[in-house]
Amino acid sequence: MISHSTVIRNVPQQDLLSELRFFIRGATKKEKCNPLDLTKSALTLLKCLPASRVAIFEYFCKVFENASLNYIEGIETEIKTGKLPPISEADELVISEIHVVLITLITENATAWAPTISTWSLELLGEISTKYSGRAHISSSLNETLQLWMACRATRTLVDINTKCLSSLIHSDTESCISALLDTSVKHSPNFDWVVAHVGSCFPNTVITRVLSCGLKDFCQNKSYDQGRNSPKLKSVVGILGHLAGSHVQDIRKAILEMFTWSLRETFEDTDASRLQKKATVPYILQLVYLSSTLLSSICTDTKNTLTVEIIGRLYHFIDDWCKYFGTPEALEELITTLILRCEKGGIQIINLLLKCILVTKLRGNEQLKSDIIEKAKEILQNVLQETDESVRHSNPVNIMSSFSKEVHEINNMLLDPNVIVSETAGQLVVFLGHINPATLIKSITYLIQNATTSDQLALLLKVLTNELIDKTSPPYSEKGGHFSVVLEQILSRNIEKFFTSNEENADLSQMWKNLLTLLKWEKSGQVTLLNSHIISRAVQANLTNLTSLFASEVLHMHIIADILDSIEIPIPNDSYSPPIQVILNLTQSTVNYFFACCKDDGTSRKIRGFRKVCRMLKRLCTYSKVAKVLALRELLERALFRSDNILFEANNNEHDDASEKMLLKQNKKINKTIPLTKHSSVFNGGIIGTGKRKSVASDELFTDIAANTYQLINAIKACCALPEDNKYTDMSLDSMTLLSLLLVQFVSPDVMYNGLPWPEEEFSKVTMERDLFIRRMFTNTPLLWELLSFVAVYRPAICYCSVLIRALTATLIHQWKSMGEQSKDDDSENYRMLMDTTVKVIDVMALGQLLPPPLSSIRDVIPFLKCYEIVAILRECVWAYMRDHIPSPALFGCDSNGIHWRDPILARPPEIYTNSLRIIMQRNIKSLGHMYAQMFINVPKHE
Structure with missing residues (x-):
């Protein structure tokens, strides 16, 4: 404060009294004065006579309000006539004079002047914003409102003055300025929001931190749950942070997490007030995110690095202290469940946190604490899943479903978790997502069939596929034989495409083939109730064209694919399923290929099993279709007799001899043009003169199982003719x-x-x-x-x-x-x-x-x-x-x-x-x- 002695020493009392009388007459309009002179007199009194501050600032309010009115009326005139009236030079000079003096005062003595001027400027901005909110289309979006008011010299000057106040106190004490900002925001929201947005964008870290701090102090003073939930200052905090979230969401998140971390630290320097604030921090943050989905999304993005089971164990001791902010433990639990359901980001991290709490084995504290956390986590998880189920059934999915849809990869990994509760929870989430978007279900089932390694994981696959929430009649899945049929279609078509484009073997499907065969065996056994509808065999039948094509080209997985095709036992005469002719031809050709592959196989037992499968499949095919019979016999005979496979049956391939015979014929023609060689002439070539008798060409490979191969070929032919x-x-x-x-x-x-x-x-x-x-x-x-x-x-x-x-x-x-x-x-x-x-x-x-x-x-x-x-x-x-x-x-x-x-x-x-x-x-x-x-x-x- 400026002391009286200083005033008396710098300005003569007689002159100061004259200035005061002049200001009073001009301000009360008892005599007509020049506005600029009156303003200069007011500024002199402001600097030299502290007792006149209230009156001076009240006069300044009228000056700024009048200038703002002139600006608004000018905008309205422009809207009506299309012409902007000239700007008042008097308003510009007066406001400029006030701006210069106030900035000087703040610069020279920020501690004395900044809090007062900041509070005055904010309150004046709030009143102006509210007073003219319905005029000149100011009720449009926040950005447009901000641009409109920042074009006004009066409001722009007030904002600049307030910004100067905050910047001057940035390293000392901004508490009073931020508190004034919050109070004004409470009083004049939403008309005042543009001021908050501008100030926050100028000092994001400071404003965010101080706003959170002021809000926490106010929250601690609330006597009841309703009082805290309906606190105007709490809502103002939410509003300010909400405006800043567009450009500073990471800063907001960081500030909230720092506040949370601060609340967990206990030090000897803590006062009663700070202890109270630390205990109220979590309820305060919960109330903030309850009121703002933007804030909720910001802190849920990285839950796994924020909350751990150990931290939850520490927080669990404060539940009784939190009850005054929520009324009852049940209300707190309901609020937490509601917040989880509202999360649009990081939903799967929260589910995983609950699962970790359920599966916790070690926790500091007694066993009762661990038991309580496990039971409460189970209860919350069950509530979340039930609420999600209800929302999905009524076609009104909760926000967390949006989060799940973006985190399908994490959910798929959970499907393979050895802990049953984790995998089954993931299965429920897949069902929810599949009800809304079947493509997501297809993706998860594809992942599961390709990576499942246990019976429990395959059983989970069946539970998901047959769940009542999955619409079995929705096209195109119903037309293609069901969801599992589409899964197989995508896997097989991708693998065929890779094989024919890159010519590479795809060993990554080994587990998929094993799982598919296991499911077929389960279905055939009749002991798995979920497979009574034959969804697996129907899916295989729907994809037989691709499957049989792949069987013809696969080498690494030929035995297990043969097991699958043999297991489904097609075609069967007089059966309801009639395979297309393309499938019959593919399967016949592929089975013949498989026969010759078995002949080359090294494993004796696997080889014998392969021959048996060949005979069973050929018998079914050839008794069903004469076309298949002709194709099978022709392929078996032609390959065994004339192609490279004939060395498996002790054939003597004299390719070099044929070449020699052709050469000899050409030589004979060159030597004697009169030799009557006709088109069908034969050359009996026993050797070449000078090189001796023609030598037999040994095969590159010696097959010791020639007798066995011949025996198996006859068996295959018998199967074709059976x-x-x-x-x-x-x-x-x-x-x-x-x-x-x-x-x-x-x-x-x-x-x-x-x-x-x-x-x-x-x-x-x-x-x-x-x-x-x-x-x-x-x-x-x-x-x-x-x-x-x-x-x-x-x-x-x-x-x-x-x-x-x-x-x-x-x-x-x-x-x-x-x-x-x-x-x-x-x-x-x-x-x-x-x-x-x-x-x-x-x-x-x-x-x-x-x-x-x-x-x-x-x-x-x-x-x-x-x-x-x-x-x-x-x-x-x-x-x-x-x-x-x-x-x-x-x-x-x-x-x-x-x-x-x-x-x-x-x-x-x-x-x-x-x-x-x-x-x-x-x-x-x-x-x-x-x-x-x-x-x-x-x-x-x-x-x-």
């Missing part, structure tokens, strides 16, 4: 075996000429020699053909359709035996052994298929003892002649009551003309063939 229902005596379909025979002929015979069943004269073989040699080479290089021919021979009369192959083999044998010359059975050459072995195989096939009746069917036991020319005679005069005169037709076979086709060996015994040569030759060699001669010609059963 009857729909097992027959007691035969399990093969005659039509299927016929198809197999025709396919063999189609693949092995190089053309369609002379492929009929009849055998011509033996001399005619000269015409078909090239083709017969080709067929013979096929059988030599592909031993599998003998196994296939023998298999067909077992199921008569299908072998009849392979007549052209047997005929070609027989013709080449006759030619080769004849070319052996004087070599006899004693010759131990490799050629002789191979020729004898081939001859025995041909006779065996004909005997097995009952194309040769007894005693011709026993020739295979005779020829090893004969000379070459004798073998030629038997093949030509017995075998060829008989086959020429007895066409190998299915009509030769009768069908008994059991469905078995066969020829009665007694009734079909050939006339002597076809056995005489055999008889005579055996008689010549009676010493070695006597026992067989008696069996074949003497001890013959007689028919009745």
